[in-house]
Amino acid sequence: MNEHKIALLIDSGTDVPMEIVQEKQMFMLPLQIIYQNETYTDKIDITPREVYDRFSEEIPKTSLPSGEVIHRVLDEIKAAGYKQVFAVTISSGLSGTYNAVRLIGNQDPDLNVFVLDTKNIGIAAGLQAIRAAELIEEGIDFEDLIETMTKEVTANRVFFNVATLEYLQKGGRIGLVASLVGNMLKLNPTISCNEDGIYYTVAKTRGRKKSIENMIQLTEKFIGEAKNYRLAIAQGDALEEGLWLKEEMTRRFPKAKKILFGDISPALVVHTGPGLLGLGIQILPE
Structure with missing residues (x-):
């Protein structure tokens, strides 16, 4: 029961299985996969197999979610009635997503946004998102969630x-x-x-x-x-x-x-x- 109305926001690089994303009602910021002629949205319009199959012709680049996408997802969160956002991203040492979400979130007067730097990549970051979802379901308040999750990063x-x-x-x-x-x-x-x-x-x-x-x-x-x-x-x-x-x-x-x-x-x-x-x-x- 999410009695404190805390939205849980993740980036796609945390690799939380999609069935858990849906079950726990997480909001997701997809990373971008950039080829010379087109850009794809991580986990949305491209699969791992498609990336592997194209390696022989091109190794693409990746990018953090655009500012426009971050603003759009935060607007979705507000439209759903949330005022508090707990965001979980892959390590700030490996991606700019952490800083982008933190800076844009802090500029939104209608939301209280905290971004957890997991110091991890992939499913090790995803496990932290799953843990946050469980604590939110248990009814933890926002400040206690921040304190608990920050302590548990290590x-x-x-x-x-x-x-x-x-x-x-x-x-x-x-x-x-x-x-x-x-x-x-x-x-x-x-x-x-x-x-x-x-x-x-x-x-x-x-x-x-x-x-x-x-x-x-x-x-x-x-x-x-x-x-x-x-x-x-x-x-x-x-x-x-x-x-x-x-x-x-x-x-x-x-x-x-x-x-x-x-x-x-x-x-x-x-x-x-x-x-x-x-x-x-x-x-x-x-």
Whole structure:
């Protein structure tokens, strides 16, 4: 029950599964996928498969939602009767969406807008949106929601593995990941976001299988002694491996509150290329 009338706004890069977006009545700001001759709206008029299929002819660019789109969605929120907006975006260290929503939201005299910098990407940011939705349903007030979610940012983590670093490098999202050395030595890095929300290499292993096992071990370490946690698996053109990973995580983490599974958004496909496997971890209060 949303008794305090708090609207939950996300960007499409958080990778919240669309069925949860609809169930929780989230408002979504889609990122943009830009080709030389046309621009697409993330998750609306382009699919991950279409991006993969066009890689041979062009690697597109991505952009944050336009100011016009942000204004339009905020107007939709007002029209629905909301005066408070809790927005969840991917890391400010990886996208300008956080700042754009914050600046435009603060200029709206009819809305009280807070933007959470998740310091994460993809489903690890999405888990934070899902947590916010649950707290809103429980009837939390706006200030307590801000305080709780801000404190819990560090309770969320992402680990992911890509088949090649080429796309992160070409898209300018390489962060602190050493690309050339990794490619030359055929090392397969496990990547995460640091405390500033920027990509960095957590570990380097030789070979895909060892790298996936490494992600699982890092997940075990992050969970530690926690008894209440939620997991998510994201895949990009790696469905068979992704389904195997879900089975493995179900076996190894039987106490998980839930294990979500889904595709990454077309916008994230642009920066990771084919063959992505990711793990999102969220430690919940006991």
